[in-house]
Amino acid sequence: MGAVTAVMWTVATASPVLAHGDHDAHVLARDIKAGPYVVSLWQVYPDTGDSMEPRLIVMVDDGAASAPVTDVSVEVDSSPVAVAPSTTTADGWETSQGVVKGDVIAVTISDGSDAWRLEPVVVGETATSLLPMQWLIYISSALTAVTAVWVAARTARAWRRPSRSGETTRPSPQEGVA
Amino acid sequence: MTGTSSAPKQGFMEKLNGPWHERALWVYLLIVVIHWVEHLFQAAQIWIFNMPRPEALGALGYAFPWLVRSEVMHFTYALLMLIGLVLLRPGFHGAARTWWTASLVIQGWHLIEHTLLQAQAVAGQNLFGSPVPTSILQQFVARPELHLLYNLAVFVPMVVAVWLHTRPDQAEVNACTCASAPAPAGMKLA
Numbered sequence: 001m002g003a004v005t006a007v008m009w010t011v012a013t014a015s016p017v018l019a020h021g022d023h024d025a026h027v028l029a030r031d032i033k034a035g036p037y038v039v040s041l042w043q044v045y046p047d048t049g050d051s052m053e054p055r056l057i058v059m060v061d062d063g064a065a066s067a068p069v070t071d072v073s074v075e076v077d078s079s080p081v082a083v084a085p086s087t088t089t090a091d092g093w094e095t096s097q098g099v100v101k102g103d104v105i106a107v108t109i110s111d112g113s114d115a116w117r118l119e120p121v122v123v124g125e126t127a128t129s130l131l132p133m134q135w136l137i138y139i140s141s142a143l144t145a146v147t148a149v150w151v152a153a154r155t156a157r158a159w160r161r162p163s164r165s166g167e168t169t170r171p172s173p174q175e176g177v178a
Numbered sequence: 179m180t181g182t183s184s185a186p187k188q189g190f191m192e193k194l195n196g197p198w199h200e201r202a203l204w205v206y207l208l209i210v211v212i213h214w215v216e217h218l219f220q221a222a223q224i225w226i227f228n229m230p231r232p233e234a235l236g237a238l239g240y241a242f243p244w245l246v247r248s249e250v251m252h253f254t255y256a257l258l259m260l261i262g263l264v265l266l267r268p269g270f271h272g273a274a275r276t277w278w279t280a281s282l283v284i285q286g287w288h289l290i291e292h293t294l295l296q297a298q299a300v301a302g303q304n305l306f307g308s309p310v311p312t313s314i315l316q317q318f319v320a321r322p323e324l325h326l327l328y329n330l331a332v333f334v335p336m337v338v339a340v341w342l343h344t345r346p347d348q349a350e351v352n353a354c355t356c357a358s359a360p361a362p363a364g365m366k367l368a
Contacts, residue, residue, distance in 0.1 A: 025308055025309055025310045025312070027308075030307075040307055042308070042309050044309055044310055057309045059307060059309055061307045086309070088309075089304075089309040089310075090302070090303065092309050131323065133221065133224075133225040133323070134225050134226060136221075137218060137221050137222055137225060137226060140218055140330065141218055141222070144211065144214060144215060144218060147211060147337055148211050148215070151204060151207050151208055151211050152208070154204050154344070155201075155204035155205065155207075155208050157360050158200045158201045158203075158204045159201065160360065161200065161355060161358075161360070
């Protein structure tokens with residue numbers, strides 16, 4: 001029981017305060033080969049409490065298997081962008097700015113002795129849902145409104161009924177039904 | 179008119195699925211509806227009002243953005259919702275129980291996904307090469323759509339189950355008062 005409580009406590013209190021809060025990161029490119037490395041590019045929206053400016057992250061996907069990357073440089077539309085090892089993501093190198101559709105990202109990674117320049121990546125359209133989301137929302141909202149009224153009315157009715165705690169019987173059929 | 183008989187003392191589960199079932203069920207459903215409305219609101223922000231996704235945090239997000247983005251909150255709610263589905267299930271019978279069980283199974287999978295997310299947040303290691311915690315079906319469907327669909331898939335069978343459970347013809351098979359008529363006018367409030 002104590003162990004279960006301890007696990008539950010750890011899970012419940014382990015707030016990922018140093019991690020990126022918005023878990024809906026967008027992958028910009030995956031499986032880019034660069035020498036011995038495989039790299040992916042992501043756009044993440046860090047939760048700083050009062051701002052949500054996007055950031056570009058370069059992930060070395062096989063970081064544990066390869067020699068450590070010692071330097072990463074990033075250019076967006078031929079302009080250098082400051083980049084540093086991510087403090088929140090293992091094997092990640094993080095910029096302080098995001099990218100938008102049409103930007104061209106050029107990344108160079110180095111292991112200290114050799115450097116590899118990745119194929120430039122053009123930022124595409126953000127993935128959109130294949131579902132008719134607007135109709136789904138309209139229909140769901142209408143049904144939810146009806147349900148909410150029903151639930152509220154029945155909750156009030158449940159409270160108007162005399163408390164029957166401890167009794168084991170139902171109202172007799174003569175009481176009728178709803 | 180109510181017939182009353184003395185009976186052996188009931189345990190917690192018997193009371194919860196007997197005399198307490200009606201109130202417990204409706205309070206539970208009220209909480210579920212409020213949570214579902216929050217998801218719908220977030221969806222409307224994204225697909226109807228065209229807000230940027232990171233800023234579409236639902237109604238609560240206006241006041242508590244950190245809370246909405248906290249994995250702990252989502253995980254805790256999913257866990258409590260599952261517990262409610264399990265605890266209130268014995269009070270259902272027949273087709274109502276089948277629909278309630280369907281809701282329970284879907285919520286079970288939903289909780290597994292949230293557990294994966296929370297485990298990644300705790301361990302500091304993420305799945306699928308992602309820089310942030312991510313779940314299995316999130317590889318195919320973006321998070322807001324996915325969790326909207328999860329909640330919809332849990333909510334619909336739950337409402338159907340409750341509707342069936344509270345139909346007048348269930349009054350004779352239920353051990354609770356959920357399908358019984360309203361209290362007569364003038365009856366003393368509980």
